Amino acid sequence: MSGSFGELIAETRKKKGMSQKELAVSVGVSAPYLNDIEHGRRNPPAEEIVLKLAQILDLPQDHLFLVGGSVPPDIKNAAAGWNPQETAREFAVFRRSMSGGVHHRPKKRLNKE
């Protein structure tokens, strides 16, 4: 699985058989700009570009925002009015859910079957 935002974009684009130029035109950015993103020379792009990339590449938006180190717009909007204590509380809930504390998700088996 790809590590960085750029690697994920490049890998998915190639799997879909798209050229850098084709993807750049579809998203509405220049090919050099997209190339810079794929090679980690630019920060992940603005929200609307991430949304377009997710749509064209059939990637889950949330995952793309996460890999790009940002927050999906709906969460950002919902959290817009939070004070620091509320932010801390919500994140604590989220962390607990990640480790299986609140909303149990099946843990991955480490041993091979």
Next chain:
Amino acid sequence: MLHMHDLPQRSSIDLDGLFESLHDSITNGRPLLKTDELVQLLEDRADLDNYFDFGNSDQEGKTIFRPEKPQRPLVRISGRLAENTRLFNRYRMTLAHEYAHVVLHTPLYVRLFDRLTSTGAADDEWNAATELIPEVETQMEREVRHAAAALLIPANSVHRELRRQLGNRDCRSFINTRDGDLLCEWACKTFKVSIEAASIRLKQLGHLVEGPRRSTRGLTSIADILKTHGSN
């Protein structure tokens, strides 16, 4: 360290065969290998950084073989070429040149990296081992130049196109004559390469030959025929 004996003995004929068959498998008999197809070829086997800034250096392309991804080298192409339509033909030749490095030299580096890993080489040993000795570098560049020309201007396509337009006429021209110049221009337009690259390849293929300074009728004058038929 890569030594001369690490390099497979490949003749011009071997390189022509390998790269012309790659050309044919993509173009299906069409003479021109499109730039998008060339980019696709590279992206299939390497990580392509198509708009790299080499700073003040006049470098146009570079293939980097890296131990962390031995099977997928990193190919950097200068943004100066990729973004400048006037340098389009140079851009194509640079892509072909780096692609030839990837095809021909990746296996050498895979073996070298394996050897260094298995012997637990220290950092300085890695650095020393991946330095190229001039003799090896020269040989690598020589075969890559030939391979890139074979990919973009395949012998069978040149012969076929000339035969299509000239029939059974002798399709050789003298260097530095009107015929010779027009033959180069024809190849330049047909295969979208620079005049210089076209000239070198036509010499290799025996279509452009040494002769008197002035055009003679000793060989078939092909200029008018090529002009009449156009370059497509």
